[in-house]
Amino acid sequence: MNKLLCLAVALVASLTVSAQQLPDVKVENEAGKMISTSSLVGKPMIISYWSLACKPCIQELNAMNDALEEWREEADFEIVAVSVDDVRLKARAKAKATSMGWDFVCLFDANQAMKRAMNVSLTPQSFVVDAEGNIVFSHSGYTPGSEQLLFEKLLETIKK
Amino acid sequence: MKRIALVLTALVAAMTASAQIQFGEKGGYMTIGLESNNILYVNDAKLGTTYPSKFGSNDYLKLDYVNGRFSVGVQGEAYLPALQGYNDLRNNGFDKPKVMLASKYIQWQDTNYSVLVGDVYDQFGNGLIFRSFEDRQLGINSSIEGARVTAMFGNYVAVKALFGRPRLYSSSNNYSAGWIGSQYARSTVGGADISLSLSDMFGSEELMLSIEGSYINRRERTDRKIKDLYIDLVDPSGEVSSTMYILQDIYGLKTPHLNMYSARMNLDYKGFSLRGEYAGKSNDVIVGSVYSDVHLMQGLPDVTKAGSAALIELGYNVGNFSISAQMRRLEMMGTQLSVYGNIGVMGNTLNYLPALTRQQTYMLASLNPYQMNAEGELALQADVYYTLRSKQSRQRYWNFHANFSTAYTLKEYQTASKKRELLWREIDVDVERQWNKQWKSTLMFARQEWNTSHGQGAYIPSTTYASNIFVGDVMYKINKKFSLRMEAQYLLSNDYEGDWVAGLVEFNIAPHWSVFFSDMYNLEATEANGFNKKNYYNGGLSFTHSRTRVQVSYGRNRAGFVCSGGVCRYQPAYTGVNLMLTTSF
Incomplete structure (x- = not known):
């Protein structure tokens, strides 16, 4: 048994894989249309998962929205906010996103296909994706101020 | 255990091989996600809790390999043993340590079509007739082990079809002998969904209009014997007068086929949206419903009934103003994955009928959540959002939000009064103010009213309880690294457990650390709390580094419903140390 586990671990360790890429999944956009996540590729982006019941997620998105004008002076990028609220809350999530004036690409992943494909266990979780x-x-998680770390990582990507 | 390790090893070996072959230009990649929830239960004389096992641990390891359009993955789960309150699992043998291969899939996704073989997660429309999903907080995994095909024609017709057997933890009470400990129902589920975008067909840019339809079939033999299924017959005084055992005859179900269908329409035009869905189902077993209890008391064992549901959703979003409303009518829509599975077990559900209420995050506002009544319910909810943002500074704004939700019984036999009764009503208002870069405050008021009978029949006393909840929430960002957040809450009520008070303090050091302490105190000794005022405290620490998060907390937790997405799981009271780890790479 232990030998088998060791073998499994060794095999994982020996994987010669390239960088993780944004998976191609169908997800609903603000207009209610299903789009492929591959259509987002082309600009660097921060992808941030949120739900109405996740207070720190909304804090993080608000903090990024507040800083957006300053950040955009330094880099051309997008913020993609992915709501994982189920179908009951989807309309409310859209209403919240619109009323908050988030200058983001908003996606609605009601049955969590994108969340599963990106291996997200808990929200908030944010990703920096290059062009x-x-x-x-x-x-993972959000503490006020940690949005700055995401932006720094995004800038590193652009400078490479 | 050995089999699982072998399967995992074989899959990892296959992934390695694929990765080295380099199918696409960029080669493949693998992701691994781990979530581990552990509780060490501590005896607490005040709560009077005893535990069959002192330790519980629910662990999930998910591995995915993606190479271009090809992907493959597995999810292993370990229950060492399952945490208290996860009764679907604990009654199915997971009260002892167990490791299992929970799900697996292999998928090819092309631009206009996809094929998946393995465990399918999907949803048709609003889920009124079908939703297979995983919710670890609730302990639900209703994936369908089988296959799914999706196809897109001409950018305006989308079709999907699936078939398989549902995942279901059967427990010892109702299921056929010899089936306890299985992970799967003995039913099969098949269905198809079609969506036609009329606006894409006619090239409309501003108006979006689509019509959709779905069909689901559940097939299950009706001649199997049921072990120990019984129904208590209750006399008018509330006492159990006799017990009726039903064996073999599956309540008069004439056919192994259950058919469900739904028709939908979606319209979006310049910020306005209108969505509607109507669903119907053929005769199905309705044991456990008030209707069937009344029927059985009359000595009529034939308890099947057809069901229907209607949902309308309206929305209007313009600038910083948004409004949305949903109305839903349900009649006999509770649908099991298996008619032999336990009644009322959360995981034994083929469709998705969440409560149409606001999902509260503040402690006292979520003490007594509403639970949907699938047998008969008329429900409505509405939200209004408005944000007023300073033109000088993005860091200053007001955000106003109001929510109203209500639900009523549908049928006269659901209540003692033989009239339509209020099941739930909530109105809440919250105002959020970002004063500047440092200060932010939120004030919330909620009034909740609920019926003690929950529409569960004429013999359950029907009284309306009311609570008024006041919340203040303040955040102070000391500098770029340090911040402090505080909550003060009060619940004012003459009913049930009386008044409550609660508070929370949270100190954060970005981007890694967070420390918190919360306390919730029931100020009155009432019959509902056993004339025992209780204090529920909780303190903890979390550390986050990149994709890894660890949280340790210690506290006393109230018995109640843990809700996620409008579905609730009963969690017994416990005191203990909680360790939670999530990571992915």
């Missing part, structure tokens, strides 16, 4: 669609950084 080629490679995921270069990810962060």
